[in-house]
Amino acid sequence: MIMHSLTPHLRNSHYCFLPKFRNFSFSFPISHKFNFINPNFPQNSKTYPTFIVRNSSGSITAKPSSELRKKRGNDSDSCSDSDQKLGDLRELFSKPNINIDAYIIPSQDAHQSEFIAECYMRRAYISGFTGSAGTAVVTKDKAALWTDGRYFLQAEQQLSSSWILMRAGNMGVPTTSEWLNSVLAPGCRIGIDPFLFSSDAAEELKEAISKRKHELVYLYDCNLVDEVWKASRPKAPNKPIRLHDLKYAGLDVSSKLSSLRSELAGAGASAIVISMLDEVAWLLNLRGKDIPHSPVMYAYLIVEIDGAKLFTDNSKVTSEVMEYLKNAGIDLCPYESILSEIESLAERGAGLWLDTSSINAAIVNTYRSACDKYFSGRGYQNEIERSNGESSGRYAVYRSSPVSLAKAVKNDAELEGMRNCHLRDGAALAQFWSWLEEEILKDVVLTEVQVADKLLEFRSMQDGFLDTSFDTISGSGANGAIIHYKPEPGTCSIVHADKLFLLDSGAQYHDGTTDVTRTVHFGEPSSRQRECFTRVLQGHIALDQAVFPENTPGFVLDAFARSALWKIGLDYRHGTGHGVGAALNVHEGPQSISFRFGNMTPLLKGMVVSNEPGYYEDHSFGIRIENLLFVKELDTPNNYGGHAYLGFEKLTFVPIQTKLIEVSLLSDAEINWVNDYHKQVWEKVSTLLDGSARQWLWNNTRPLVKP
Numbered sequence: 001m002i003m004h005s006l007t008p009h010l011r012n013s014h015y016c017f018l019p020k021f022r023n024f025s026f027s028f029p030i031s032h033k034f035n036f037i038n039p040n041f042p043q044n045s046k047t048y049p050t051f052i053v054r055n056s057s058g059s060i061t062a063k064p065s066s067e068l069r070k071k072r073g074n075d076s077d078s079c080s081d082s083d084q085k086l087g088d089l090r091e092l093f094s095k096p097n098i099n100i101d102a103y104i105i106p107s108q109d110a111h112q113s114e115f116i117a118e119c120y121m122r123r124a125y126i127s128g129f130t131g132s133a134g135t136a137v138v139t140k141d142k143a144a145l146w147t148d149g150r151y152f153l154q155a156e157q158q159l160s161s162s163w164i165l166m167r168a169g170n171m172g173v174p175t176t177s178e179w180l181n182s183v184l185a186p187g188c189r190i191g192i193d194p195f196l197f198s199s200d201a202a203e204e205l206k207e208a209i210s211k212r213k214h215e216l217v218y219l220y221d222c223n224l225v226d227e228v229w230k231a232s233r234p235k236a237p238n239k240p241i242r243l244h245d246l247k248y249a250g251l252d253v254s255s256k257l258s259s260l261r262s263e264l265a266g267a268g269a270s271a272i273v274i275s276m277l278d279e280v281a282w283l284l285n286l287r288g289k290d291i292p293h294s295p296v297m298y299a300y301l302i303v304e305i306d307g308a309k310l311f312t313d314n315s316k317v318t319s320e321v322m323e324y325l326k327n328a329g330i331d332l333c334p335y336e337s338i339l340s341e342i343e344s345l346a347e348r349g350a351g352l353w354l355d356t357s358s359i360n361a362a363i364v365n366t367y368r369s370a371c372d373k374y375f376s377g378r379g380y381q382n383e384i385e386r387s388n389g390e391s392s393g394r395y396a397v398y399r400s401s402p403v404s405l406a407k408a409v410k411n412d413a414e415l416e417g418m419r420n421c422h423l424r425d426g427a428a429l430a431q432f433w434s435w436l437e438e439e440i441l442k443d444v445v446l447t448e449v450q451v452a453d454k455l456l457e458f459r460s461m462q463d464g465f466l467d468t469s470f471d472t473i474s475g476s477g478a479n480g481a482i483i484h485y486k487p488e489p490g491t492c493s494i495v496h497a498d499k500l501f502l503l504d505s506g507a508q509y510h511d512g513t514t515d516v517t518r519t520v521h522f523g524e525p526s527s528r529q530r531e532c533f534t535r536v537l538q539g540h541i542a543l544d545q546a547v548f549p550e551n552t553p554g555f556v557l558d559a560f561a562r563s564a565l566w567k568i569g570l571d572y573r574h575g576t577g578h579g580v581g582a583a584l585n586v587h588e589g590p591q592s593i594s595f596r597f598g599n600m601t602p603l604l605k606g607m608v609v610s611n612e613p614g615y616y617e618d619h620s621f622g623i624r625i626e627n628l629l630f631v632k633e634l635d636t637p638n639n640y641g642g643h644a645y646l647g648f649e650k651l652t653f654v655p656i657q658t659k660l661i662e663v664s665l666l667s668d669a670e671i672n673w674v675n676d677y678h679k680q681v682w683e684k685v686s687t688l689l690d691g692s693a694r695q696w697l698w699n700n701t702r703p704l705v706k707p
Contacts, residue, residue: 001470001504001515001586001626002150002483002574002612082160085126086143088228093140093191100191100217101184103224104176104205105136110195111277112358114587115294115470119234122196122225129158131484137176142183146176149573150483153618177208187213192361194218199356199364220362239289241297241316243324248511248583249285250413253328256283260402261305264353269397271304271345272353273363278585279403284310284330286321287583293470294585295508300338304350307331311338339366346370346395355401371395404590407581409606414582415630417511418608418651422628424462425507425514426653426681427688432458433520433655434696436495440522446495448474448487452505459507469506469513469586476501480519480622483574483614497522500529500621506586515586517612517626520657531568532615533623533660538564539613540625541673543576543593544650547634549643551602554593554609561613562595570615577609580628605646607631627652653681655700663706675703 093100105127109120114132123129127136127143131151137144144164147155155165167173174182180190190209194202206216226233246252260283264272274280277296281287288297299312308330317325317332325332333341339362345352346367356364410418432455439446452472459465475485476495480502487493495501501522506515519533539561546560554577559566561576577593580586590601593609603609612626629648636645655678663671678701686697 001473001506001517001610002578002614002624079160079162082128082162085228086138086162089126089138089224090140092224092227097221098191098219098224099189100219101188102137102139102180102190104190104192105138105225106196107132107134108196109298110360110362111275111298111300112198112360113277113291113294113296114585115291117234117237117291117298119236122223122229125229125233126225127158127163128160129155129163130486131155131158135176137180139180139183144176144179153482154484175208177205180209180214181212184212184214187215189215189217191217191219191224193223194220194361194365196223197361199354199359199361202361203356218361218365236313237290237298238313238315240318241286241288241312241321242318243321244281244285244287244583245510246285248413248417250411253283253285256285256406257303257308257328259406260303263402264303264305267353267397267399268351269353270350271302272401273342273359274301274303274401274403275360275363276358276401276404278581278588279401279407280310282407282581282584283403284325284328288316290316293468293508295466295583296585298335300335302341302345309333309341311335311341338363342366343370347374349374352396354396354398355404356398358401367396400590405601405604407584408579408588408591409604410582410608410630411606414512415606417509418513418582418628418630421464421507421509421512422514422651423653423684423688424464424509425459425516426685427693428455428458428462428507429516429518429654430685430689430697431693433518433700434693437522437696438692440495440497443497447489448476448479448492448495449489451495451503452487455503455505462507462509464510466508466510469508469515473502473504473517475503475622477621478619481616481618481620483616483622498524500525500623502622502624504624504626508583508586510583512583513581513586514652515580515610515626515628516652516654517614517624518654518656519623519625519660521660525660527662529621529623530660530662531665532570532617533625534662534665535564535568535570536613536615536623536625537656537661537674538666538670539576540611540627541670543611543613544627544629544648545673547636547645547647548603549641549645550604551643552646553597553600553602554591555595555597555599557603558593558595561593561611565613565615572614572616574614576613577611580608580610582608603631603646605631605633608651609648611648625656627654650677650680653684655681655697657700658702658704661704663704666704666706668706671704671706678703 092098105123107123109116123134123136127145129145131147131154133151134145134147143162144166145155145159146166146168148168152167159165209216280299280301281296287295290297297312297316299310302309310325310330311333312335314332342363343366347370352367354364436451452474455472456468471486473485474487475482476493477499479485479493480500500519502519504517542560542563543557546557548557558576562571565571575592575594579588579591581588591603591607591609592599608628608630610626611629612624614624616622628651630651631646632649634645634647682697682701686694689697
């Protein structure tokens, strides 16, 4: 799945997973799924920074979406609804306690998540655009939405004529701050909800708009979209938290907290605030159901040298989990009390470790203000010196979260769980593809939604199945070119036998997380489709076989996956790989494989990444081939410079359709790769199948022969 995510703060998003973005052009979480890195974005930490940005190429100027949808007929109903929401929102601008000229609505929640609970989908509510990545900006007379190349087509279809679509990353398209500076008179007030912006992103936005003497206004007490949404807004999730079994986690909570406290002591900090939901879940060996597809719960965690506090809705805490927390020395506090606890820490003189790329501006500013209040004029040592030259603040240590990297490097138990769940997932997919091919051959009419639902049915029969790991991308023909396409009942297409069909899907199991994409044709593909598919396959093989020295960042490998496409002047607009959690978020950081070179995080032994090059022709077809890999150390004949050399091992075992391969384009080595992979697929998955599914697997793993 292509990644945030990416939301302006997708750290784990797609595609990214996320930190801050240049001038706040748009927002994503990581996805959905490829990591995009902004090399121009300033960093406050030299320790494994990750900056994920979704981008695309081309030269297209922004146009009102009304121009883009003339061919689609009357959209007066959606326009009327959008106008009403915008009117209600603008009425709030002039209230005495607000008094703003513009309001920015990002995609993420207070934890910079890529996937979020329905009650926090404010940008989708106000704009009508439901893609995971985007930023809406509303002034007193204009409304604009920024999103990246994965969502251009979707945004064209969903935005009413009240909105201007900004194709983020394309030449001639301004960033949000550039646009605000151009449409507002100098000295205006621009409002944000500080819980929804990372501290870094808010600071960068503040600096950018100051060029026109605009003021950034933090509206702590109310979110304006919530005021418009009112009673129709969905309730906050409150599903129970569960324990994540030690046999899958591999390391108990006491050991994890002990390691973290050693990091705190070494940095000269006395406490750390952890707000990324997957980091909280991983560190405590807990899982939740607050967000669709992501087994996390809404919570903050503060870890001190001598204690810890979990901030969450206690109605979600079962007696079993309560006892578990008590035994681990973790106090339970109300979710809403996080700011008061931050103030208390400042009053007690605590030196906080803050990852300002992920901690929201509300928390960081509360801490700074409280420190100023309690310690100004008292001779407090307000500079923590760092011998390694890393950024430090008046009272805080500003570094990347140490939990992010620890979580990304899987231990043996986590890798074993990932291996096992991928085999069961492969069996479910074999059953699915066998069923689908048979139905198509019988001329059964199936919609994209029906196909996705049937895949869910097969997966749900596997041991340990919990949920899909993201909304299944089931795209026939032109819909396959919409990179993050989500079919909807009533509007989706039929799965045509004579068109390419792209299926990107994944699952959450108790022991791991999967993500796999296959592109197939049920009839006779064209020579153009076969050539494009084969070029994508060659890139997939090249990355799979890459060997690289330790400490190599992921962007170095991105060209491996594109080179075969580049040779004939083709490319794709998303990153090539994103990190994947172990029974956690399908998009995680800090690692990525992307053409943007700002993310210097090295690929380390034990990390899991996706390998998903693609090619897309708008309004025609899409191609993507995706496996998950984990990084392992290789035994090379030489070790130049004393370095270890690394490579990948496959986790995904699902046949690649050979009908779509133009064998004459493949080298002998590439043919051998395909044949060896299919041999492994048969050997590993066939024992889990019987009947027609087993026969299908046999038929689709037969060796290629070069003519």
